[in-house]
Amino acid sequence: MTSHLFPTYEIGSLAKPPWLRNALRNAPHSASDLEWVKKWATDIKITNVDQLVAALERPQDADRQTFRDWAALFSIRFLESAGLDYVYDGEARRAEMYEYPIRHIEGFEFRGTVRSFDNRYYLKAACVGPLELAKPYHVEEFKFVREHANAEIKVPITGPYTLADWSFNEYHQRRLESRISEKPRLKAEGKRELVLELAKEVIRPNLKALEEGGAEWIQFDEPAVTTHPEEVPLFVEAFNTSAEGIDCKLSVHICYGDYSRLFPHVSEMKKCDHFALEFANRDDDKRSGYRQLELFREYDNDSEIGLGVVDIHANSVEPPELIRDRILYASERIGNPRRIFVNPDCGLRTRTWDVARSKLVNLVKGAELARQALD
Amino acid sequence: MKWQDILRPVAECTEGVRIGGLVRWFDNNTFYRQPIINGKLRWRRGEIGGYVYRELLGATTTPKVVLPSPFSYAELSDNRHYQSEEKLVEDVGRILNECARELAELGIKHVQFSEPVAVATFISNDEKNLIHHALKIATEALNCGVSLHTFFGDLSTLYPEALDWPIDALGADFYATTIGSLKQFKCSKPLIAGCVDGRNSLLEDPSMIAQFVKDLVDYLKPSEVILAPNCDLEFLPRPVAEEKMRRLRAASSILEGTQ
Numbered sequence: 001m002t003s004h005l006f007p008t009y010e011i012g013s014l015a016k017p018p019w020l021r022n023a024l025r026n027a028p029h030s031a032s033d034l035e036w037v038k039k040w041a042t043d044i045k046i047t048n049v050d051q052l053v054a055a056l057e058r059p060q061d062a063d064r065q066t067f068r069d070w071a072a073l074f075s076i077r078f079l080e081s082a083g084l085d086y087v088y089d090g091e092a093r094r095a096e097m098y099e100y101p102i103r104h105i106e107g108f109e110f111r112g113t114v115r116s117f118d119n120r121y122y123l124k125a126a127c128v129g130p131l132e133l134a135k136p137y138h139v140e141e142f143k144f145v146r147e148h149a150n151a152e153i154k155v156p157i158t159g160p161y162t163l164a165d166w167s168f169n170e171y172h173q174r175r176l177e178s179r180i181s182e183k184p185r186l187k188a189e190g191k192r193e194l195v196l197e198l199a200k201e202v203i204r205p206n207l208k209a210l211e212e213g214g215a216e217w218i219q220f221d222e223p224a225v226t227t228h229p230e231e232v233p234l235f236v237e238a239f240n241t242s243a244e245g246i247d248c249k250l251s252v253h254i255c256y257g258d259y260s261r262l263f264p265h266v267s268e269m270k271k272c273d274h275f276a277l278e279f280a281n282r283d284d285d286k287r288s289g290y291r292q293l294e295l296f297r298e299y300d301n302d303s304e305i306g307l308g309v310v311d312i313h314a315n316s317v318e319p320p321e322l323i324r325d326r327i328l329y330a331s332e333r334i335g336n337p338r339r340i341f342v343n344p345d346c347g348l349r350t351r352t353w354d355v356a357r358s359k360l361v362n363l364v365k366g367a368e369l370a371r372q373a374l375d
Numbered sequence: 376m377k378w379q380d381i382l383r384p385v386a387e388c389t390e391g392v393r394i395g396g397l398v399r400w401f402d403n404n405t406f407y408r409q410p411i412i413n414g415k416l417r418w419r420r421g422e423i424g425g426y427v428y429r430e431l432l433g434a435t436t437t438p439k440v441v442l443p444s445p446f447s448y449a450e451l452s453d454n455r456h457y458q459s460e461e462k463l464v465e466d467v468g469r470i471l472n473e474c475a476r477e478l479a480e481l482g483i484k485h486v487q488f489s490e491p492v493a494v495a496t497f498i499s500n501d502e503k504n505l506i507h508h509a510l511k512i513a514t515e516a517l518n519c520g521v522s523l524h525t526f527f528g529d530l531s532t533l534y535p536e537a538l539d540w541p542i543d544a545l546g547a548d549f550y551a552t553t554i555g556s557l558k559q560f561k562c563s564k565p566l567i568a569g570c571v572d573g574r575n576s577l578l579e580d581p582s583m584i585a586q587f588v589k590d591l592v593d594y595l596k597p598s599e600v601i602l603a604p605n606c607d608l609e610f611l612p613r614p615v616a617e618e619k620m621r622r623l624r625a626a627s628s629i630l631e632g633t634q
Contacts, residue, residue: 112612117406168576227402
């Protein structure tokens with residue numbers, strides 16, 4: 001693991017390379033697809049790109065896996081070329097953080113699309129039976145990253161609480177309705193069963209397989225936690241259940257909510273070494289966005305903090321000096337700079353690669369400025 | 376109405392409001408665009424009709440629209456203009472009154488005000504009084520039926536006070552409210568029983584819905600029960616939502632058969 005102060009990493013997702021969608025549908029590439037490939041191959045030093053261009057010319061003759069491998073390789077090099085200490089593949093093989101894992105779990109069925117916002121929709125599944133993991137679903141992508149990455153690796157995996165919270169729950173509620181008549185309790189008990197089943201039967205075997213495959217750091221993505229503050233104890237129980245028998249470094253990423261509601265419960269997550277949190281989105285020139293770090297000083301003296309220093313919803317690029325100031329402020333607030341890691345607020349999938357690149361390059365520069373300030 | 380979220384049609388027909396960024400819709404994985412109130416609110420007459428499917432008005436005997444309650448609209452907005460919550464809620468009540476009256480002129484027979492904030496979050500007694508006050512403003516000289524539906528939270532926090540508010544029917548989300556928490560007081564108004572779950576795809580058995588409604592009648596003795604989903608149906612895929620409505624209708628038939 002990296003030994004210098006303020007190690008840097010990305011949370012997980014990047015925008016998919018624009019040529020990937022067409023290629024996976026055997027559709028012809030556009031001129032801008034090829035321009036994209038050539039520009040980024042040059043910028044991030046990917047060789048043999050002619051092989052990808054040839055495959056894009058005749059997508060129907062190429063294996064879909066070939067395109068996914070290239071997308072993963074571009075993402076790995078993109079993150080490494082920004083100078084990050086820890087990388088992954090930008091989740092290039094995952095449709096998105098919910099649908100991808102659900103497709104690999106027996107016991108779920110997709111029910112259709114529901115509104116996300118405006119007139120945008122997402123696919124939502126229901127738990128319809130006992131869950132079974134046919135095969136761990138992150139091992140192959142991890143092996144590819146390990147084979148190709150020069151930097152160290154952190155594997156992001158969608159956590160059990162979020163998978164349950166974003167799903168319908170038919171099986172557990174139906175199972176319980178003969179003995180629980182009050183609907184609020186029926187929903188709550190059904191959810192509890194689903195969350196813990198996911199933790200034990202799906203996430204734990206995935207963690208085990210990744211660990212056996214050589215993963216040294218696995219990050220749970222749990223964005224749903226702060227939307228139900230009353231269920232933080234359930235999230236904690238699910239994390240602990242998932243982590244049973246796992247010895248590699250584990251962390252949790254939580255974003256967009258009131259972190260005070262996590263305490264004191266998260267102090268019970270004995271195997272969680274690191275909390276990656278969003279702060280830049282709520283910051284101002286008085287550093288008010290970072291005040292909730294006090295909670296980690298008060299309740300938790302050990303875990304590392306993944307400090308969100310760039311806002312992933314804005315195209316404006318934070319200057320390195322601002323990032324440095326945020327890091328130094330957080331170090332002082334926490335009282336131990338060794339606990340601080342540096343990252344964006346969340347995955348950068350909603351930003352273009354140009355914007356994401358500028359943000360990550362400045363993030364790395366800001367961390368270096370902060371190191372120099374403490375020298 | 377042709378909305379993207381429940382606040383949008385009203386926001387887009389009001390001066391003093393601009394449409395802001397995405398904000399999570401309570402504890403759902405669904406987001407709305409937050410109205411930003413940056414000036415005195417004034418209703419722009421003549422625009423809300425564009426949101427109404429007029430061809431459907433004649434297809435049903437009681438066309439209904441769903442509007443946010445004055446309190447929920449105010450609380451879910453980003454207020455950058457009004458100095459007090461009271462003044463803001465009062466003015467929202469006024470624009471919603473103009474909106475509802477214009478819709479009634481277009482042929483709408485029933486307006487449902489949706490009130491999630493008052494039950495999903497903790498509110499003070501002063502705020503409960505403010506909801507009552509704003510509903511009086513919003514329903515003044517309104518020539519159609521009016522209901523208030525609460526969801527995502529426990530109606531017992533507003534019960535029985537809400538029975539005194541100027542509404543023809545009161546709604547409860549029975550996936551967040553227990554009959555037991557209400558049974559101390561007889562329901563003196565028609566009760567909108569949110570008894571199928573708009574946030575889960577599990578299809579309710581009509582006979583179980585009917586049994587639930589019978590229990591409701593036994594304990595709360597409402598003058599009338601209106602069967603409904605507990606909340607909007609946008610959290611369900613459309614075929615699932617349609618099947619739930621068919622089952623609601625089947626439950627109603629079972630109950631009619633036993634009367």
